Amino acid sequence: MSGIPRAPLVLGLAGLIPFVWGALSYLSGDLNDWGRQALGSRFVGPYIQLFYGSVILSFMSGVLWGFATKTSGSKAATCYALSVLPALWAFFMTGGGPVTAGTNLMYGFAGLLMLDAMFSYWRLTPVWWMRLRILLTAVVLASLAVGVYL
Template sequence: MPKQDSQSSSSGYQLTAFLGDLGSLPFTVLSLLMIQGYLSGAGLQSTSVLGLYAPYVFIAYSAVILSFLSGALWATARGSATGRLATATIIFSNLVALSAWASLLLIYVAPILTVFAVTLLMAGFASLLWAERMMNRLAGKIDRSYWSMRIRITILVVFWHIAVISMMIQEL
């Protein structure tokens, strides 16, 4: 029996890693598209995806993924944390999800708030990584393979957010 559990755990990790890598691909593609427009001199205004302004597509995708990860943290907290740790993690995950929603509204106010929206999303990804790590550490559940993947993908996503923020600031 333990062999099956180990195989099941391994295939579960492989699926998680595959989906994590696949989920980071739109960040890379959208960022490279925006970099191409920026470096060509046409600017971010020239970049679109199916006729939609590429930075807004980036923000929308980022908000959806951040909300998904917030929900996953909530579910993990309900299943493995107890007491005050569970309560704090669930409240935190809800605040991050609400900040992702707020980022979608900020883009309609002013260009500088669009930059803030991307910054807010970036902070959300970094803070979720920190919160999940703290919760797992306090619960005594650290899986090195998972954390290696989680850190790698979060670094990539934060990097692309910084790139987009930099281009947006240059065009203000």
């Protein structure tokens, strides 16, 4: 985590809370019961992960769009086109029940990491970007895997 500015690191880690909470409340009946009573059934287990995961994939499309503004010409057109893929993926691929949606979100976040790597390779991201994205993606994938595979 060395070299990642404090604000993006703290905000990125805070953004993991719904994913981790979803996994924990999936694994623990007591947490699930408390969460349903205190927060509502939409905010426990895979349900919070699926909704929030779709939001985050869409948000990351906007981040990539911002990186695309750093280039021009045909490369910009390519970057803009690639930047909308995570949002489209979330829109079209998160139906069909929690296991299918969770699996598709996992593919979406893995694909997003590949897009992050491409934009980083093209030097459109901050130098610390991939260190942050690998960390966050690993936690997201592990959290989503709880609802998909357990």
